[in-house]
Amino acid sequence: AQRVTQPEKLLSVFKGAPVELKCNYSYSGSPELFWYVQYSRQRLQLLLRHISRESIKGFTADLNKGETSFHLKKPFAQEEDSAMYYCALKGNTPLVFGKGTRLSVIA
Amino acid sequence: DADVTQTPRNRITKTGKRIMLECSQTKGHDRMYWYRQDPGLGLRLIYYSFDVKDINKGEISDGYSVSRQAQAKFSLSLESAIPNQTALYFCATSDFGDTQYFGPGTRLTVL
Numbered sequence: 185a186q187r188v189t190q191p192e193k194l195l196s197v198f199k200g201a202p203v204e205l206k207c208n209y210s211y212s213g214s215p216e217l218f219w220y221v222q223y224s225r226q227r228l229q230l231l232l233r234h235i236s237r238e239s240i241k242g243f244t245a246d247l248n249k250g251e252t253s254f255h256l257k258k259p260f261a262q263e264e265d266s267a268m269y270y271c272a273l274k275g276n277t278p279l280v281f282g283k284g285t286r287l288s289v290i291a
Numbered sequence: 292d293a294d295v296t297q298t299p300r301n302r303i304t305k306t307g308k309r310i311m312l313e314c315s316q317t318k319g320h321d322r323m324y325w326y327r328q329d330p331g332l333g334l335r336l337i338y339y340s341f342d343v344k345d346i347n348k349g350e351i352s353d354g355y356s357v358s359r360q361a362q363a364k365f366s367l368s369l370e371s372a373i374p375n376q377t378a379l380y381f382c383a384t385s386d387f388g389d390t391q392y393f394g395p396g397t398r399l400t401v402l
Contacts (some may be wrong), residue, residue: 228393283333
């Protein structure tokens with residue numbers, strides 16, 4: 185079975201502080217991992233995917249197969265990063281999403 | 292992304308009524324999906340279709356049905372709506388690259 189766990193429903197950080205949104209997954213095969221973001225009053229959109237190994241809006245995420253994790257990180261949070269973040273996994277079925285973490289960046 | 296549209300955007304209905312939510316896309320993608328979003332539960336897949344002749348159940352298909360009328364159109368029906376189907380419904384599309392492009396969502400309330 186494919187499963188994605190995001191342990192934090194809400195994460196509050198101060199502007200300029202580092203951010204780490206946690207994501208753990210369960211899948212016996214070789215997964216593809218994604219982070220999607222939903223800003224206020226906007227539709228869900230792709231933030232990044234592990235196979236691209238790129239940095240988007242200062243965010244990075246590394247797939248750690250040993251720890252089955254795909255944590256999202258940013259060294260310095262900005263107010264415009266406040267949003268809902270979803271980790272998603274694609275194995276042998278379409279995307280399975282975690283329950284999401286709401287990031288609140290406090291000025 | 293205006294390439295994926297959903298109608299209606301908001302709908303209030305009563306228990307037992309039949310409801311249809313529509314999704315259209317101009318991205319030329321073969322793959323389309325229907326999700327529901329509930330607070331604290333994230334997005335859960337209802338149905339998906341990889342081409343016009345392909346329909347597959349997702350995690351929570353009970354109480355729902357779909358129709359893929361054309362490559363660009365994928366409709367979700369609630370044959371007899373019930374209050375616990377109150378949710379935000381999203382349509383999405385993808386190509387073989389698997390990046391999904393979402394519609395703006397339909398907020399459905401079943402009284």
